[in-house]
Amino acid sequence: MKTWFRSLCVWPILWALWAAPAAAQPVPTVAAASDLKFAIEELASQFEKETGQRLRLIFGSSGNFYSQILQGAPFHLFMSADEDFVFKLADAGKTLDRGRLYAYGRIGIMVPKGSPLKADGELKDLAAALKDGRLRKFAIAAPDHAPYGMRAREALKHAGLWEAIEPKLVFGENISQAAQFATSGSTEGGIIAYSLALAPQVARLGDFALIPESWHQPLAQRMVLMKDAPQAARQFYDYLSTPAAQAVMEKYGFVMPKQP
Known part of the structure; x- marks a missing residue:
């Protein structure tokens, strides 16, 4: 398994959190969509250097995090790849408010x-490969709970390829696992997050091309604090809206929302 993917095992970390002594001062825990892995690791490192505040980062599927938060998972800041999960948690009374839109994501073929x-953003070579037998397996994130998987399915449907490619799909639990499948040679490719494709650890493994954003619904990514979020989590939440933090996000291909 690729070393960049190993930190995505969520449940052992969750068990350690639940098992920690109640009297211990909690380290703020950030549950972040896995497309954010490289960007948020860089930002958390900068934040710690500037403030001395340490953060615990957990990466995974936004849909799975949504379910875990409903069940009482001890997260303090949730960074979702789909704002609908944040709105549902707010409606369920689990969050401080309705959060803040922090970025728009992009998808492409790797x-x-x-x-x-071929890394062809309009998926014409993928269509040809389905007909001539070059394609055996193709990776996307699971569309039932991973926002990037949902958008991949929409893009494939837009290209008229969904029914033909569905039997050949390999589903990642989240977009990072889909990227691991798409770059390992176990598939002929896949649809992954632009933010992952731009990371040097992933970029060196293959070729990437953006899929037109008009082919799918926007990947509107929203973050929100839980009601019991400690001060350090609130500071990091605010830090993510600073120009310096947004510059890092843009480096990883995220589009910043327009200021009101």
């Missing part, structure tokens, strides 16, 4: 080195 597929 093919590993040596793949018979």
